[in-house]
Amino acid sequence: MQLSKNFHLAEFVRSDTAIRRGIDNTPNIQHIMNLKFLCENILQPLRDKFGPIVISSGFRSFALNKAVGGSASSQHMQGEACDIRIPSTEKGKEYFEFLKSLPVFDQLIWERLNPQSSFYWIHVSIKRRGNNRKQVIPLLDKYK
Numbered sequence: 001m002q003l004s005k006n007f008h009l010a011e012f013v014r015s016d017t018a019i020r021r022g023i024d025n026t027p028n029i030q031h032i033m034n035l036k037f038l039c040e041n042i043l044q045p046l047r048d049k050f051g052p053i054v055i056s057s058g059f060r061s062f063a064l065n066k067a068v069g070g071s072a073s074s075q076h077m078q079g080e081a082c083d084i085r086i087p088s089t090e091k092g093k094e095y096f097e098f099l100k101s102l103p104v105f106d107q108l109i110w111e112r113l114n115p116q117s118s119f120y121w122i123h124v125s126i127k128r129r130g131n132n133r134k135q136v137i138p139l140l141d142k143y144k
Ligand SMILES: [Zn+2]
Pocket: 057, 076, 081, 082, 083, 123, 124
C-alpha cells in the first residue's frame, strides 16, 4: 500500500526483530492513517528535498516495541513516529534542520544508543489528532 508518492507501508512495518522472534507487527487502519499523515507532512517533504531516505524503525506493535526496549508510551505504537537512518553526521544535521523548519510536528529527537556511541539516528513524530508540541531534543542517549 502506497502512503505517499515515495513511501510504501512495507517500509514502516518491516522489522528484523519481528521476523527473528516471530512477532506480529500488523498495523490497524488507524495506525495506517497515522503513518500516511506522517509521510505526507514530514517524510515526503524530506524526501523531496534530499532524495531517498531510509526508515530504520516505523510502526511497532506493542509486542515488538517491548522486544526492542521502546518506551512504554512510544509513538511508534500509534504509527505516529519513525526513526530515520542518517548516512553521515553532516547529512543528519541537514535533515534535522530541515525537519525543524516544518510547520507541524510533535517531537524531533537526535538519538544515539549511549554517550560512547557515534551511531546516530533521527526520531520524528506527528499527531493526526491532538496537540503537536514541536518539541526539539538535540541529543538524547537512549540507553545510558
Ligand atoms: Zn523512535
